[in-house]
Structures are given as C-alpha cells and as structure tokens.
Amino acid sequence: MINLNKARTKMPEQDPRARIRNFDEVAAGYTEEMAVREALRCLKCREHPCMTSGCPIHNNIPAFIEKITEGEFEAAYQILTETTSLPAVCGRVCPQYLQCEGKCVRGEKGRPVAIGALERFVADWHRHHAAEETEGAPGAASEGIEGTADKAVTDAKNSIKTAVIGSGPAGLACAGVLAEKGYAVTLFEKEEIAGGVLAYGIPKFRLPAEILEKELDSLVAAGVQIETGKELGKDFTLADLEARGFRGIFIGNGAGESMRLGIPGQELEGVLPAAAFLYDVNCRGIFPDAEHIAVIGGGNVAMDACRAAVRCPSAKKVTVVYRRSVAEMPADPAELAEAKAEGVEFLFLTAPVKVVGENGKVQGLQCQKMELTEPDASGRRKPVPVPGSEFVLDTDCIIEAIGSRSDNSCVDGVDTTDRGLIVTDPETGATTRPGVYAGGDTVTGPKTVIAAMGAGRKAAEAMDAYLGK
Numbered sequence: 001m002i003n004l005n006k007a008r009t010k011m012p013e014q015d016p017r018a019r020i021r022n023f024d025e026v027a028a029g030y031t032e033e034m035a036v037r038e039a040l041r042c043l044k045c046r047e048h049p050c051m052t053s054g055c056p057i058h059n060n061i062p063a064f065i066e067k068i069t070e071g072e073f074e075a076a077y078q079i080l081t082e083t084t085s086l087p088a089v090c091g092r093v094c095p096q097y098l099q100c101e102g103k104c105v106r107g108e109k110g111r112p113v114a115i116g117a118l119e120r121f122v123a124d125w126h127r128h129h130a131a132e133e134t135e136g137a138p139g140a141a142s143e144g145i146e147g148t149a150d151k152a153v154t155d156a157k158n159s160i161k162t163a164v165i166g167s168g169p170a171g172l173a174c175a176g177v178l179a180e181k182g183y184a185v186t187l188f189e190k191e192e193i194a195g196g197v198l199a200y201g202i203p204k205f206r207l208p209a210e211i212l213e214k215e216l217d218s219l220v221a222a223g224v225q226i227e228t229g230k231e232l233g234k235d236f237t238l239a240d241l242e243a244r245g246f247r248g249i250f251i252g253n254g255a256g257e258s259m260r261l262g263i264p265g266q267e268l269e270g271v272l273p274a275a276a277f278l279y280d281v282n283c284r285g286i287f288p289d290a291e292h293i294a295v296i297g298g299g300n301v302a303m304d305a306c307r308a309a310v311r312c313p314s315a316k317k318v319t320v321v322y323r324r325s326v327a328e329m330p331a332d333p334a335e336l337a338e339a340k341a342e343g344v345e346f347l348f349l350t351a352p353v354k355v356v357g358e359n360g361k362v363q364g365l366q367c368q369k370m371e372l373t374e375p376d377a378s379g380r381r382k383p384v385p386v387p388g389s390e391f392v393l394d395t396d397c398i399i400e401a402i403g404s405r406s407d408n409s410c411v412d413g414v415d416t417t418d419r420g421l422i423v424t425d426p427e428t429g430a431t432t433r434p435g436v437y438a439g440g441d442t443v444t445g446p447k448t449v450i451a452a453m454g455a456g457r458k459a460a461e462a463m464d465a466y467l468g469k
Contacts, residue, residue, distance in 0.1 A: 003040035006110025011117055016341040020310050023204045026338065030121040032073070039068035041113050045105045050115060054103030057454035059083050061100055061115055068118060077126040080119065085173040085453055088127065088211050091120030093202055094450045095300070095332050127214060158182055160467055162248040163241050165232050168196025169449045170252030170440030172215060173456030174463075179222040181464050183248070187224055190231035193283050196254055198449070200279040201301070203308045233410020238436060248435055248463045251414075251422060252456055255406040255441035261296060265355025266400075270362030274305045274401035287312040290397030294365050296352055297401035298322035303335040305401045306344045318344050319393065323351040323370050323383045347393070351383065356392055365393045406442045414438070421445060429459030430466075437463055 012028040013019075019026050030038065042065045051061045060079050067076035080087045096102070096116035104112030160183050164175045167189040178185045193199050195212045220226065230236065232253060241249055258273030260266055272288065274297070280286040293315055295306040302320060309318045320339070322329060325348050329336065340346070349370045356364035369389035372381040408416050415423040415432040422431055422438040429437040439455030441447060 001040060002043060003037060005041065006106075008041065008111045008114045009034050009038040009117075011114070016338075016343070019205065020342050023311060025208050026205050027117075029124055030117055032071075032125075035068055035073075035118060035121045036071065038114050039065045039118055041106060042066070042069075043105055049103035049105065050100040050113075054100040056099065056448065056451045057083050057457070059100075059119075064122065065113070065115070065118060068122065073122055073125045074129070076122045080122060083457075084450070085176045085457065086169060086215060086449070087119050088123035089169070089198060089207065089215065090450050090453070091116050091118075091123055092207050092211070093198075094448055097332055097334070099448070099450070158184055160184065160248070161186070161244075161246045162250070162463065162467075163188060163246040164250045164252065166190075166196055166252035166254055166440075166442075167194040167216075167226065168198060168252060168254045168440065168452065170254070170442075170452040170456035170459075171196065171250065172198075172219065173453040174250045174252060174437075174439070174460045175219055175224050175456075176222065177457050177460035178248075178250075178463065179219065179224050181460070183464075183467070185224045186246070187219070187226045188230045188232070188236070189226065189228045190234075190253075191279075191283075192229050194226050194228055196252075197256065200283050201256075201275065201304070203278065203282060203304050205307070205311075206304070231410075233412075237410075237412045238414070238433065239412060242435070248467050249437065250429075250456070250459055250463065251411065251431070251436065251438040251442060252440045252452070253406065253408075253442050254452075255404045255446045257405050257407045258400060259403040259405060261352060261355075261400050261402065263352055263354055265357055265362075268355050268357040268362050269360055270357075270396055271355060271398045271400065274301050274399055275404065277305060277399050278308060281308050281312075287314070288397045289314050290395075291316045292395045293318045293397045293399065294393055294395040295320045295399045295401055296322075297403075298324065298329040298331055299401065299403070300331050300335060301404070302401035303331045303339055305399045307335075307339050307342060309397075309399065310339075310342050310344055319395070320344060320346045321350050321352060321365070321367060321393070322346065322348055324381070325349055325372065328372075328381065349383065351385070352398075353390065355398060362396055362398055365395050365398055367391055367393055404441075404446055406445070408442060419445070428462035429455060430462060435466065 013026050048062050064076040064079040100115045101112040106112050162178050162183045162185050164171045164187045175185050175187050258275045293309040306320050350367050353368050354366040369386040370383040375381050408420050413433045422443050424438050424443050429439045437459040439459045440452035
C-alpha cells in the first residue's frame, strides 16, 4: 500500500509565540502512526536516487523506510547504523532538502518523503525502547571458537593507542568506529565541553543537549577516553602524541573560525562573530544585552544566529541583512520559514558598508541597497550597489554569519592548501604525515554534518588497515 498524498505528514511543533520564549526543541517528532503514514509515501522506485546520489554516505534509505511501514522500528534503526553513527543528530540538522529529499521522486509532483523526520523518529524510538528490546537477549556465553578468535583480535588492538583530535561529527564518528574495532581511543577537544559544533554551534531548539549527551555517553561506554580543554598547538603537538605512543591520529578540528565583515567599525563593542555568539548562548547561557540585533548573512548559520537572537531576553527586534535576494539565499527553506514565523525581519538586496558607533559601542549599521546583474557564465548573479541608496539600520548588536574557515597553522608536519585546509588522500583521509589522518571541514571547508561523519568513518577504516599491517 502506498500513501499517494502529495503533502507530507506534518510534524507537531511548538507555537511560534510560545517557542521564542524558550530553547526547547521546536519540532516534537512523529508518533508511530505518523511515521508509518509518512513512510508509506515512499514509491519504492527502482533507482533509489535518495540513496545513490542524494546521501553522501549512501544510507540504505529505501530499506529503513520499508521497515517503518512494517512497524519494525528497531530493524529500521539497525539498517541505518550500518552506515551512520549519528542518526538522531543527522535526522535533525542535516540539510535533507539538498541531499536525500532533494533527489526524492515524490518531490517531482508534490513534497518529497520526509526522510530526515523518519530518520529522527527511528533514532528516537531506539533511544526510548532499546533497553526494553534488548532485555533478555541471549548473551555471548556460547560464542565458540570463532568468538574467541574475535576476542583475541580485539585484545591485541586494545594495546594500540589512537588519538582523535576534535569532538565534532567527524571526530565522533571516527572515535566510534575505532572503539568498535577494539582500539584504545583518546578523544581530545579544545573546548571545555565535548561535541564540537554540535554542542556550541547548533541551538538547543534544533538539537537538544540530551541527544548529543547520549552519543557521548555511548562513546565513553565503548571505552573512549574524552579529554576536554586540550588544544592542538597549545597543549600538545602531533609529535607529542606520537612520543606518547599514539600510533594512529585523526584530525577533525572543523572550521570554527568565523570570517569577518572587513568593514570600518567591525572592532566596536557589540560586533560578534556568529561562532562566539552561539557558543555563549548554547554553552554558557550568556546573551548580549541588546534590543535591536542585526545578523549579517544568508546561510544556515545565519538562521541559527537570528533564531537564537530572537530568544535573547532583551531583544525587541532581530533583522537579517543579506546582499542577495531570497531566491539566492542558501539557507534551508524550512529554517527561513521558521525564522519568519518567529518574528525575524529580513532585508534582502542589502549590504553592510560601515558599523556606526559611539563611545566604542555599536549604534547602527550603515547599509546600501543592492541589485543583481544578469547571470554570468556560471549562472550566478552578482550583487552591485545602487547609487544613492545608503541608509543606517538602528542596531546595538551585529552578528557576523558570513562563513567560517579552518585554522591549521597549529598542525605540525602536515601539508595544507593555500586556504589552510589539510591535504589528504581523498580515498583514505591519510595526510602527508605517516599515521596521521584527517577529515571533515578541516579538509573540505564547511560542509554538512553527515559529510563530516562519513569522512570520519572512512578514515577510521583506513587507520585500521594501516595499523593492522
């Protein structure tokens, strides 16, 4: 049976008027009945573009969705975990509209199947029911000769020390696979809180803290040691780790350095990089004392920033300033719609020119209206200033959300590109330093959670092959 409804099953969520006063998760998730109904919208097409060309790590999307239609939710979870380490995370924060859902055949004449919502449902169902499902499961007392051999291999690997630098999605995935294979894994995180961008870069109304805590608890239960407040280049070097006996090292330190506006006045008090603003809000509960907040940018970080800004106790008005039109905006359309519903205002075709200040503090943002040229050879339309269109936006806080980059000046003995990205073998993640691997944003520049996670898993497999020589 197939559900031929062109519209997807709507997920319950908090009313916008209520949710702007809290950081609770906006979306409530599917019930079992809702999940089955949505899963039945899958056409079971032959080519499976959602999996083959849409998903960066090729999750078996048709198979896990089919299990949902049969009410076999734990089986659906097990299918997902064959390829993904963080389904509860990816189901919430991955840009499915650009990936799996963007390739869904149902999207040609209606809305695509809500693959992300179904992934989230399966992961959440497992988290709530795993103990019940496994209670009374047969143990390993009768593992026999084959089981004994496997244990001997695991014990041998336990004497091999591996290090993972960075506890974002790439590092978590790599550490998880290495731990599964029996290696002694130590995870180093420069911040005082583990989780990387998942902890400090994504607001809790999109990714609740308990979801990430569960993933970290699973790693610790698997034997991974997590050391926070330990920064590469400051507290240790790669050479230090090698001297301490770490035979395999993975670098997944992300791209957490915010790019700056590069306009006069950006040094004034009240101009905040998005990464710093989100870290303070997410991890410290610290909010800027500002009434009129301007967010510069049009990507998903800008959406996270403006929606977090709306929830600041002192905020009366939040405005997003973006130099192109809504048609060129790279942000997730769903995030844009939620931001508008929460009262965020948008100034499209508007570029910041200068930060206006008084007594060293932000008092306003001088802007200029823009217009788009005809498409160039690549199809991109360039924004150009409209003469005489300058105006000052009233604001006492400006959040820069125009992009981020990786700083690998602290990485010793590893080749980097002119953009500061680590050079690796695309097939294995191996760097130019033997035994050292890297993956995620520190190699590719800012991409998605699932792409970074896939890079971490791939590098772990390559490290296992290298260490097993």
